[in-house]
Amino acid sequence: MADSPYNWTEVTVVGAGPIGIELAAALKQSGIPYRHLEAGPVGQTFTWWPHNTTFFSTPERIAIAGVPIQTVQQQNLTGEAYLVYLRQVIQYYQLKIQLYEPVEQLEPVPGGFRLRTRSHGGEQVYYSRKVVLATGGMAGPNRLDIPGEDLPHVSHYFRDPHDYFQQRLLVVGGRNSAIEAALRCWRAGAEVALSYRRPDIQRERVKPALRDDFDTVVREGRMTFLPATAPVEITPRHAVLAQVQDGQVDAGRLTHYPADFVLLMTGYTADMRLFAQAGVQLVGAGQAPQHDPASMETNVPGLYVAGTAAGGTQKQFTIFIETAHADVARIMTALCGQQWQGSYFAGGANRPKPNPYE
Ligand SMILES: Cc1cc2nc3c(=O)[nH]c(=O)nc-3n(C[C@H](O)[C@H](O)[C@H](O)COP(=O)(O)OP(=O)(O)OC[C@H]3O[C@@H](n4cnc5c(N)ncnc54)[C@H](O)[C@@H]3O)c2cc1C
Known part of the structure; x- marks a missing residue:
């Protein structure tokens, strides 16, 4: 393990999702020495999106570092297309990212922070005067903690509708991801049922087009909707569904629903361990890190x-790519000690100037 006092750098960025990359481009352009560490490949969060899933956000809102996005049909990008774009941004700015090197430990030390990483090559130790955690909010699935959740035909990740062709699929959830998965799999030839613990899907949070499509398909009897139900156990052949009344699971009213596959589209949780290790105060049920919204500095100076x-595990998404561009300008301003004069603008060619980070 290398633990050398010469491993100091000015800034370390942890995470190479869109916001970490946008920040790295700003640091590079400003000539601030930095190190960039990423646990997996570039844009890891997008690598597990279902194949051919499109953004809700329009292209100009997810463009980063001033590099516009053009598409053939002027439509929203898929996750795959966005990964291509992220690679292009990295190549364009010649950004160096240490990939497949997760930070496992972060602790304040005199003058900065010590970071311990583990990669294929073993453990490494780095020192940094400032650290920016751009580690995202979807590190793992929101588990139900029910028996059978880890059986091989049960998954928290929807990859491809093709997998469920001519299979009985039970989808669990009532928001966009669950409804989109259910509809796509039904169209691909699966026999689909959707179980949701509430009496209805979350209409106010579901995209209108998906909602209408779902209503039509259910009304026509092509897909089964099982409202006010929740799985309490999954066996190799069934999901055991309990009735839910006033938010309470009634374990006395159980149905054995036959299913060849079960997709648990029940959301994702953030991993806030690095924040906690470093002494950041985590607030509320979502464990959001305490920070100054003007500078994005946490209650631990320099972090x-x-x-x-910044949202921890978000119940309702208020922080996403387009609302997070401004973090880059705020952090750069804090690091530079003066209003950052970067020329980026978040929205591509058609966004108003000057800098809308303000
Ligand atoms: C199906 C789906 C559709 C979505 N649609 C939209 C949309 O339309 N618009 C939108 O804005 N957002 C959308 N999102 C959310 C989108 O994924 C996030 O807004 C976006 O990824 C946030 O970017 P980020 O850079 O903050 O974090 P992330 O992209 O999550 O990047 C964080 C990075 O940090 C790395 N990391 C984590 N821990 C460590 C560690 N210890 N050491 C090193 N690296 C680490 C991760 O591997 C990851 O690459 C959608 C999400 C899903 C699942």
Whole structure:
């Protein structure tokens, strides 16, 4: 393990999602020495999106570092297309990212922070005067903690509708991801049922087009909707569904629903361990890191948060790419000690100037 006092750098950015990359481009352009560490490949969060899933956000809102996004049909990007774009931004700015090197430990030391990483090559130790955690808010699934959740035909990740062709699929959830998965799999030839613990899907949070499509398909009897139900156990052949009344699971009213596959689209949780290790106060049920919204500096001096990590586990998404661009300008201003004069603008060619980070 290398633990050398010469491993100091000025700033370390942890996470190479869109916001970490946008910040790295700003640091590079400003000539501030930095190190960039990423646990997996670039844009890891987008690598597990279902194939051919499109953004809700329009292209100009997810463009980063002043590099516009053009598409053939002027439509929203898929996750795959966005990964291509992120690679282009990195190549364009010649950003150096240490990939597949997760930070496992972060602790304040005199003059800065010590970071311990583990990669294929073993453990490494780095020192940094400032650290920015751009580690995202979707590190793992929101588990139900029910028996059978880890059986091989049960998954928290929807990858491809093709997998469920001519199979009985039970989808659990009532928001966009669950409804989109259910509809796509039904169209791909699966026999689909959707179980949701509330009496209805979350209409106010579901995209209108998806909602209408879902209503039509259910009304026509092509897909089964099982409202006010929740799985309490999954067996190799069934999901055991309990009735839910006033938010309470009634374990006395159980149905054995046959299913070849079960998709638990029950959301994702953030991993806030690095914040906690470093002494950041985590607030509320979502464990959002305490920080100054003007500078994004946490209650630990020198430690900053950027992007969706600032919301911890978000119940309702208020922090996403387009609302997080401004973090870059705020952090750069704090690091430079004066209003950052970067020329980026978040929205591509058609966004008003000057800098809308303000
Ligand atoms: C199906 C789906 C659709 C979505 N649609 C939209 C949309 O339309 N618009 C939108 O803005 N957002 C959308 N999102 C959310 C989007 O994924 C996030 O807004 C975006 O990824 C946030 O960017 P980020 O850079 O803050 O974090 P992330 O992209 O999550 O990046 C965080 C990075 O940090 C890395 N990391 C974490 N821990 C460590 C560690 N210890 N050491 C090193 N690296 C670490 C991760 O590997 C990851 O690459 C959607 C999400 C899903 C699942």
